[in-house]
Amino acid sequence: MGTPNPPQRILVTGGAGYIGSHACLRLVETGHSVVGLDDFSRGHPGAFRAIAAAAEELPGSFTSVEASIGDRRGCAEILREHDIDLVMHFAALAYVGESVEQPLRYYDNNTGGAISLLEAMMDAGVERFVFSSTCATYGEPGADRIPIAEDCPQAPINPYGNSKFMVEQVLFDHAEACRLADKPFAFAALRYFNVAGSDPKTRIGEDHRPETHLIPICLEVAAGRRERLMIFGDDYDTEDGTCIRDYVHVCDLIDAHIAVMNQLAPGDTHTLNVGLGHGWSVHQVLEACRAVTGKAIPESISPRRAGDPPKLYANSSRIRDDFGWSPQFTELEATVATAWAWMQANPSGYAD
């Protein structure tokens, strides 16, 4: 399939978090030199240790640094020292509820932090950027907009979504300024839908504290760490009355980043949805978790939450058609099985 892609030197911010750690590991597995950066505000030193241990047997290399994306000078030094070719930017605070309570912290860390990182990249002459954006930038699209394509109007309904949407706007303006100044800069903003699953070899996994994502919550109930799954509303206009979301496996998500990275040319400004292109309901997810774990997983129904549209799933044809991405994990139970395997191997998550 074409010429092989040369190894690159990549800075992965948020590398000790759930998605960033999977990016580090997969990039090392595919022969790249990776520097994982994290301030450990939400990430785990144990994730870096696990990646470093795995890297010893893998074709690429891995180094980790403790730093904040808000430290422009420190980041510029790291970029120069490691002669970085491209930045994958996963670092962020990502709890919607917390963002409503502490908007300044979210705008400062997610939007201000990204700007500081872009400035550090300018200082160090690094010209390629892949950004973790989110379907939360679309807000609550009307039923006629489902599946959601990239041209769906963006209207976030909380500070978290807004903090990410603002970064996308900054990226377009920055890319335009670079173009006018004849300086090469390229970015891709990947708008993830719901990310799930873990490294199938259970070297790393998902360990959010607190956990707010449906699949790990179901599995925590299965593991006896929670009493029951709370379902917020079973009277939506969907087949079984529960909300429908698009669950992409974290390994497929990272492969999407790598596919985009390999084709990111100077001047490119991409926005790309990453999702399977269809959804599963809360009940379907719960049944899949019951089937995989063999546990009962008690449930109870609570009132709807504000800001939860009945259906959210992606039209992901742009990344499929333009970058040749195609997800491998298309069965819900296969995705759940990887998350369950990691949880069983690490019942208390990372030890740190």
Ligand SMILES: NC(=O)c1ccc[n+]([C@@H]2O[C@H](COP(=O)([O-])OP(=O)(O)OC[C@H]3O[C@@H](n4cnc5c(N)ncnc54)[C@H](O)[C@@H]3O)[C@@H](O)[C@H]2O)c1
């Ligand atoms: N998990 C999902 O389903 C999902 C969906 C859409 C978008 N995203 C986005 O993907 C990215 C990764 O999400 P995740 O689920 O892995 O979250 P996570 O909390 O597990 O990882 C984020 C990491 O960023 C680090 N971090 C935060 N602020 C930092 C700073 N100022 N400097 C350095 N490191 C910092 C944290 O310590 C953490 O390790 C986020 O940007 C999130 O908004 C996630």
